[in-house]
Amino acid sequence: MLGLGDLNLRARLAPGTPTWVTEWVCASICAALAGLLRLGLDMMLPAPPPYVFLFPFVLLATLLAGWRSGLIALALILLGVWYMVLFHARFGPLDSSEGAALALNALSGAAVVGVAQAFRTAYAQVEAERAAKLETRELLLRELNHRVKNNFQMVESLIDMQRRRAADAGSEQALGDALRRVRSMATAHAYLYSPDDAGETIDLGAYLGELCENLADGLLLSGRVRLETALGACPVGRDRAVAAGLVVNELVTNAAKYAFPDGRAGRILVSLRDDGAGCSLTVADDGVGMAAGALATSRGLGRKLVEGFAKRSGGTLVRNEGPGVSHTLVLPH
Known part of the structure; x- marks a missing residue:
């Protein structure tokens, strides 16, 4: 008007x-x-x-x-x-x-x-x-974003320092998982809450592409394990995008840790497509898969986080059939 x-x-x-x-x-x-x-x-x-x-x-x-x-x-x-x-x-x-x-x-x-x-x-x-x-609001928002970014970096440094000093492999692994989650949230904040882009929706595909690049670097994947993406455009709300990104973070991290034991080669694929009624976000690997009954008996933090983030995104998470492990998060428009 x-x-x-x-x-x-x-x-x-x-x-x-x-x-x-x-x-x-x-x-x-x-x-x-x-x-x-x-x-x-x-x-x-x-x-x-x-x-x-x-x-x-x-x-x-x-x-x-x-x-x-x-x-x-x-x-x-x-x-x-x-x-x-x-x-x-x-x-x-x-x-x-x-x-x-x-x-x-x-x-x-x-x-x-x-x-x-x-x-x-x-x-x-x-x-x-x-x-x-x-103008005043924009200046305050920029200052707030700058402080939040610095706080994320400080938390990352503290966790990484503690991880390096961990006395046992279990503690080091737990702190490494926490570090990757914090980095995923920091990426989400930097990408989704920039004052230069104040729209209510963002392109989930573009955000996940940047997130996967950071994940590939942070997980230190070997040349035998590749993290690939096939991400189409899909506009979603900012909060839903953050939750979907955290789902991807957990699923990709789990695949990198468990799908390719003993130097096994393979790939992890993150794909996103918009079918008109909604967006389908799939994280799949061609690794060793999960043992029968492992999903039903799993009570780990990773699974709880995936289920919680999927619920927060307003979508439905389903497990697909396949040679490895594959999950699809369906996000209705």
């Missing part, structure tokens, strides 16, 4: 067009439209009021190009009324009633110009205050 700022011709045409040109052209067009409509009304009514279109077009000229344009339009319309209506095809002396009516309408038109200009001024002040508040 257009606001008054979008209709401000002086601001929109400047500096290419001089202000006085915009004012005169706008006033002339408004006066011409008033005259044409008055001529059309003559064909339908026997004696239409002479000033019927005065105030609407004076108001329009003022709103579009300012008070000078409104006064010019007022003068042109009054001259047109005098020439076309009061004395056809010529200017002539007015009697007392016609002169009083012309003067009264001139004063009323001037009052309309004044009110319209006051509205323009008030609107401009409100827009300036709004712009200043938005």
Whole structure:
């Protein structure tokens, strides 16, 4: 929907067009439209009021190009009324009633110009205050994002330091898993909550592509295990994208840890497609698979996190048949 700022011709045409040109052209067009409509009304009514279109077009000229344009339009319309209506095809002396009516309408038109200009001024002040508040808000948001980013980096450093000092393999593995989760959340924050992109939805495919690049680096996959992607465009809400990214983080991490034991070669594929009704996000590997009954008896943190993130995303997580392990998260639109 257009606001008054979008209709401000002086601001929109400047500096290419001089202000006085915009004012005169706008006033002339408004006066011409008033005259044409008055001529059309003559064909339908026997004696239409002479000033019927005065105030609407004076108001329009003022709103579009300012008070000078409104006064010019007022003068042109009054001259047109005098020439076309009061004395056809010529200017002539007015009697007392016609002169009083012309003067009264001139004063009323001037009052309309004044009110319209006051509205323009008030609107401009409100827009300036709004712009200043938005600028302040953007600065605060940038500062907040910068602090959050620094906090994520600090947490990552602390966890990594503790992981390096872990006394046993189990602790080191748990801290490594925690480190990857924190990095996944940091990536989500950096990608999804940038003040430069304030839309409510983002492209899940683009976000997951960046996430998978970071995962491939963080998991230190060997050349025999590849992390591949086939990601189409899929617009989703920001919170849903974060949850879906955390699902991918857990599933890819589990595949990298358990699907390829003893130096086995293979690949992990993350794919995303939009079928119209929703988005289907699949994480699959061609590894050794899971033992029969392992899924039913699993109570690990990873599985709980996957189920929780899938629920938070508003989607349904299903396990697919395959030579390895494959899960699909269906995200309805």
